[in-house]
Amino acid sequence: MDSRPVVPLDPRANRVGWACAAVVLCIWTSFILVARSSASGTLSPFDLAFLRFLVSGLVLVALARWRAPRTHTALPTARWAALGVIAGVAYCGLAYSAFFFAPAAHGAVLLPGSLPLWTALGAWWLLRERPTRQRVAGLALIAGGDLLVGGASLLHALDGGTVWIGDLLLLGASALWGLYTVLCRRWRVSAFEATLAIGSFCLVSAVPLYALAAAAGWVDSRLGAAPWSEILFQGVFQGLLSMVVAGIAFTQVVVTFGAVRSTMITALVPPIAALAAVPLLGEALAPTTWFGLAAVTGGLLLGLRGATARTSVPRPVLEAR
Template sequence: MPLAEPSAPAPRLSPRAIGIGSAVVTVAVWTAFIVIARASASGSLTPLDLTFARICGAGVVLVPWGWWLVRRLRAQGQTAGSLFGLSPLPLRITALIGALAGVIYAVLAYSGFFFAPAGHASVLMPGSLPLWTALLAAVFLHDRITPTRAMGLALIVAGDLIVGGRSLLHAFGDGGDVWKGDLLFMSAAFSWACYSVIARRFGLDAVRATIALTVFAVLTFLPVYGVLAALGAVRSNLGHAPWGEFVFQMLMQGVGSVVISGISFTRMIQYFGPVRSTMITSLVPGLSAAGAVIFLGEPLYWNLLAGLVLVTAGILFGVQRAALRPMPAPGGA
């Protein structure tokens, strides 16, 4: 009986294909995060319920990953881990980034979608992020703001003011609530910018940082909110929301926005570098605003369009600096 010929090795993707694929996945998930989060505001879940679903979804993947990673590091003789050996980072850093990026960011961002349309989020969250990050890095990391970056930041401020300023002026006329969502979006971006600066300050690995902040959120937010919701101390619809809706949000907000986009963003950085990667992600404001018009039926007013143009131009101006270091990927923002 003739011996069977050895099977040919499975073809491996080239680094270029992996880089391009990671860029496509990152932009798609970040764009979908904004559109779906706004659509979720008309569903059964409250902003805190969405945060709960996000943390549950990410925790299912990242908590076991953290346990495995800490065990591997300790087997290699390294002193690593905190929070019962689930976080690969020290407790102080884990708690700090976990509070900022694991809990506060999600609560602020999801709350914003219950007041303001996705088009506003498209401008104010991705637009405010480089603004806050540059200012915080200048203060705490002593980064120099070059004239080119200053021009980019000025364009971002102008875009944010055109979008958010109109809703604030409108509130004085008839008491609208859109301005509340705008402030929440910008506050969410500030929270993530604080996390980004901390990550740069301590040279944190993106994957380990994402695991650590998720572990903190799982061990703090989930039990506290679960008890408060069960006692009726906070408004929650977890008890009677459709399970299909909750599972979908776990997959989209947790697995998609936190795990998949976190990994794809890191791989994109490895291939394209931080500057080109930031230029690629500058597509998100325009794509998510277009998605809001197409899928949610939101109107595209002149001020929103002008804000999109200014913010996108500002992001492109702001990355014209070869020494720019990568920032941790936001969970879809």
Template structure:
């Protein structure tokens, strides 16, 4: 529920901050900067402490000058997808497309990408019922994204945001599957993706801004706005939801975890209508219903599997006792 709440708030706040029509000061790249720096203030000292304790116990697996508790290879792979690409793609998507589109296309398509990647990399089996759910998700995404593609012939740019949202969901699905494949601890994984994003993005963006090569306002915007984004985007979206989401992956697996977020599309779409004044067109409402049904189908098929697994583990424990 914490993950659902933070993800819903992230969609609404990111749209309100990134939409040029709402007069936001910070650019999408500024928001990514605030997100990474805000999270780093908490997670990098935490990572250094974990590395120090590991070395006391004779464990020497660390990277990035001792701030990531994971090896360089794992830090780079999960950090690229879960730390850097996701933020850049999502924030830039909100420039072109409304929050209601993000509600369907980001958390909505996440189970689709995760199921496909889990089948390819983890050799998970896609049951007929789950395949039906994934088919509903595809139809819902097509209803939302298809109309924006048609609008592109009239000079519309919403399709660009829709495409960026879909790619953002794909990168987060890659992180989800990699986290399960490497059996990553929730805290250590969140620290690693933040450390990678900090080392690769913050220095480069700072130099580009100070040199005048890119347009950004993070060093000239009101301090109150920068601090708010650093706290919410960094501490909330990265530290809190990053740890809770990875905990979900540990307990439920990547596919079921992404399907538990079935509440996010509906809540964020409703919030976009009520709080941001966005219209709810028929195709968007229909796509939202189809995506939500598709996610619920996935949850329904995952629950019996999880129950059988728990029962088998309990029986094995009793037999050993």
């Protein structure tokens, strides 16, 4: 673990961190609703990932060329590929596929809601960060909420239900994003560098491979049948807002507040997304979902209260590179 000295967080960095947190809350909440509503559209989950990678990759590479002389430094190839695979190809493949099986409320609980649990485990493993007792209690509530939501869907698996498949995919996606969060902290990767690594890796690997597979008929792509309005909307939202804007904002929150506390800041995402899905998507909330949502939200808030009031970050992270 890096032993370089740390300095107290200055007020300006604190304001920037909270502003980025607000952006993340808005986009992450919208992501759950949009991803779930996409299941009734024309595009497949992998079409959505393709548009996300194409748009975000082109935007990020263009930004990197503009920033390169002043602030951008290249990541080692192994780290570049690791971030691209974990938070790009693997995460998107699981997350988009999950919403074709699981409702938005399950996504709200299991995707951002369980993120602090996976991040805490990763931080304990890779960063040797031991959680406080209050945070452990919050994580226990989160785990209990996950079991309530996921366990209920497993009970219907023998009846032919498929929601449990989406729940498992959501948990896998959340675990991957938690690992990405910890790696950004461990490797001292700036917000732009981390997001650029994901976008550029997916642009040069996943995009051409999927385009070739779609052209050859090896995958069931529906890009040719989708209306341009759907393609344009998904490209802008998934590629520009969800990937570029939210990606940079979230990673900035990580370098400002720390890996575990950053995921606790997203405590408002599960209740807002789950409740908004009722009128917007016509989804009903089962009793187990209500209890699971309450447990996860309570765990997030408890963990946030237990976070260290004074945050310290490595000076090289705050400085422009």
